[in-house]
Amino acid sequence: MTNSNITTITQKVLELPEVYQPIFGHAEYTATASRECEDRLAQIIKVYRALSKSLDRPLRILDIGCAQGYFSLNLAKAGATVLGVDYLERNIELCRALADENPSFNIRFELARAETIIESLQEDEFDLVLGLSVFHHIIYEKGIPFTSKLLNQVAEKSKVSIFEFALKSEPLYWGNAQPEDPRSLLDGFPFTHELSKHHTHLCEIERPLYVASKKYWVLDGLAGKFDHWSDSPHALEQGAHGGTRRYFFAEDTLVKLFRVPNESHKSNFTELANESAILDKLPNSLRPPRIITFGQHETEAWLVRTLIPGILLLDIIKENIPIDATKVLRSILKQTEDLERLGYYHNDIRTWNILITPEDDALLIDYGAICDTPQDCTWPDNIYLSIFILLKEISSQDISPPTPIRPPNISPYNLPPPFNHWAAQLWQRPLEQWSFSLMAKALDAPASGKADIIESPPQLWEQKMESAIKLILNHEHESRATTKKEILSIEERLTQQQAHSFELLKDELSLQRAELRKVSDLAVTNANRLDNIRGDIKQDISGEFQSLRDILTNVASTSFNADALRSSLSELNELKKALTEKYAELDIRYNTLNELFELKKALTEKDAEAHSWRQRTYLAEKKSLDLVQSTSWKITAPVRHVSLALSNFPRNRTINRLIISPTKRAFRPVILGALYYSRRHPRLRNALGRLLRLVPALHKKVIRMEQTPLTPIQPPIIYPVKMSARARQIYLDLDNAINKEQKGRQQ
Known part of the structure; x- marks a missing residue:
């Protein structure tokens, strides 16, 4: 360079x-x-x-x-x-x-x-x-x-x-x-x-x-x-997570990015952290995906893993695609049995957490819902009863929204055969004996071992109560759907009204802008007119003066009645006076208009200048506050106090000999040693320089001390940017001369 x-x-x-x-x-x-x-x-x-x-x-x-x-x-x-x-x-x-x-x-x-x-x-x-x-x-x-x-x-x-x-x-x-x-x-x-x-x-x-x-x-x-993305994991999510979750899908990668804007969404942290931890522990028999990366900070959590190809069971049922309910149930029970053997349970076994692969296998997903507690994440709380509800949805291919609760299909009496016999066997066992292993064995039991369904009054009551609750929930869902449609209709009307109001406001603003443009154009036109009038008046006055000269010429060459001549002169004087006054009035108006334009321009410039000074003042105040609150200011406080005390202390030779001079001699080697050390460490030297410049008097003394150090002086670091223009030019000339002399010696 x-x-x-x-x-x-x-x-x-x-x-x-x-x-x-x-x-x-x-x-x-x-x-x-x-x-x-x-x-x-x-x-x-x-x-x-x-x-x-x-x-x-x-x-x-x-x-x-x-x-x-x-x-x-x-x-x-x-x-x-x-x-x-x-x-x-x-x-x-x-x-x-x-x-x-x-x-x-x-x-x-x-x-x-x-x-x-x-x-x-x-x-x-x-x-x-x-x-x-x-x-x-x-x-x-x-x-x-x-x-x-x-x-x-x-x-x-x-x-x-x-x-x-x-x-x-x-x-x-x-x-x-x-x-x-x-x-x-x-x-x-x-x-x-x-x-x-x-x-x-x-x-x-x-x-x-x-x-x-x-x-x-x-x-x-x-x-x-990514090929596509969604802020909802499935069709029945219905904003349960407040739009804080986003899913990005590529050919072989799934990215989950969850925001945590407040305490109510802390589950976004725990769910992804749990998924990351559990995927490292699952056996290959469960076909878990591979974690690519996981992380989190104060407001976000994210997880990237391999994508398992397939379609959600929920979407298959919604599309009325036929499914083998027995095969799906057997596959899910096998996976829950394997998890149970490891001491884990899936607390959210739903149709939207079951993936049907291209090989027509059913896989449990949503690995963040796997935990060590045998309890469902919501009603009915019992993790085994949740399987009955899932089976009812699969066998009937009818899935209701899970709000406020899932339909209470937890008894065997509303299940179609052969699932009603399978469920009846379980209901004949004490609840403490229930397990996914027991459920899987009961499903594979021979037909002769199936329990008979004998309809009794209590069983009929349970069946009808479940049907009644199902009807109530359907009515609730229909009412909600109707209310939602009405709300959407009202929102649409409000949007239209707002759009109409906005258009009206826009038109009004356009009219106001047009009026302002007219006023501005009128002001320009008036100014031009004033210029034209001023020119016309000058021409008129020049013409009148020329007429006056012509009249005087005629008077000189022709004899007129003295009274008639005086009358003509008087009229001409009056006309001249009137024209002069009119010209003066128009000139005043023209100057006033010019002054207004100049005043507006000056106000604009002053406003810009004031804004600049406000910003500079703020920055200066901030730097002063940062200086007073800085560690360096606090550290140098004792030095400032001692300096102030010494400056106020009466000066005499005895005090100087006994106190001040020995103190200077004691501190001088320490300071010079620190300066010499800083020369070998440019960052430290820059930091000390910035600190000392905050105290100019101390800075000057340190510079003088640096000229006679205890150790040999190293060549100083020269910064041309800190020199004046004249000093910088002298420095560059000297540097060029030294370089030329060194090159001549080498040759």
Whole structure:
């Protein structure tokens, strides 16, 4: 890197309004950067490598709001083809200079606004799009709907995106304009995963960093394309989980991504954690899928495993496809028997948790429902009675929604043969003897051993009570369905009314805008008219003066009556006076209009200047508060107190000889030793430099002490960026002269 390159970079860094990011390839500016970026870069590189591995090639990346190009250049270094975009010209000039320092990078930078570049995106033009702490400015200027529309365009036209969003709780001018939940901005991205949270230099509130996609999942350094997705595991879920669960399906992979927005959804954590733990313990006879990855953090849990091909038994029954109920029951009892032998039980044996494979086998799924307690997850609580209800649904191919409870088909008397005889055998046994092993043996027992169904009054009562409850539940479901339809109808009407009201409001706003345009056009027309009138008046006055001169010429050449002449002169004077007054009045009105335009322009500039100073004041107050609350300020408190006490202490030679001088002599070697040690450790030296600059007087003394250390002085580290323009030029001239002399000696 040549000295001219260093000078160019230094000059462009000095011209920046803010060194927001570390400057790529120039560690000397790291200490002056407003915000650290290494933590976010680690997450972004992890996503980059996962997606690059999935696509089996380097990625094409768009960095929206690239600032000083830190992320763009690091991704280019990793092998990506990068386009960095920023609306600030000085940022782009620096980025291009840094790109020139690295000619092997496939990177370019453009000056453009985020809205413009997003609206011009082409389908699959970029694999990865970055938008870090950019969109809160657009939300503040143009609103949430406009910004959501932009993000939806990104979702449609890119593979994967990474966003960092400001929060509504931030105590800054844009805070109130932000949405309550930043995830709502990403509704166009089915897959949305919070990677991490990061502090900013503006306040202590952490901003979330999301990876989002409409086509790919990205978790734990892995990525893959999904074919379809759902926020419901089956047709009868009916919003039981509040939309906090999402399932992504690929050819051979199933991805579960569960959110935990509050305490009421803690089961999302426990269910996936339980599934991850139990899959490692199940024998191969149960054909468990293979875990690919599992993880969780404060607000999310996720699990990726191999996908077992097949169709849910619930969907087969809904489609009225014939099934072999005996074969399904035998297969389920065999699996529950194997689990029972291991000390495990499936607490949610339902038609939506049974998968019919292409080989026509029935497999129990929902492995998170496997536990060591023989109890059903809901009514009827008894895990064996739940099998009777399942059998009734399979044999009748009639499944009712499980709300408020499942139909109470728990006795043998409503089951068709041969299942009624099978159930009767179990009912003749004490409940403590029931087991899945007993159920499986009873199902395989010969026909001669089947228990007879003898209808008695108590049995008839049970049968009729179950039928009555079934009718009540059906009526309840029908009522709910009717109510739901009515609610949907009301919501549709409300939506139509809202749309109509919105159209009316839109029309009214359009009319108001049209009126404002008319007023504006009228003001411009009036101004033009004033100019025209002013010109006409000038012409009229010039004409009148010319007439006056003509009259005077005629008077000089012709004899008139003196009285008639005086009368004509008087009339002309009156006319001149009237025209002069009219001209003065119009001139005043014209000047007033100009003053109003100038005043409006000045007010706009002052408002912008006031906003800038408000932001600078906030940052200055924050830095002062951070300084006072910092550990370094607290550590140096004793030094400041002693210094203050000594400055207030009366000065005389005796005190100086007995106290001050010995103290300085004692501390001087310690301080010089620390300075010498810091020279060999640049990071420590930078930290000490920043700390000492907070106390200018102490800083100057340390610099003077450093000139006479106890050990040989190492060549100092010189930072041209910290010099004045004249000093920097002198330094560069001397450096060039020394280099030339050394080259001459070598030759």
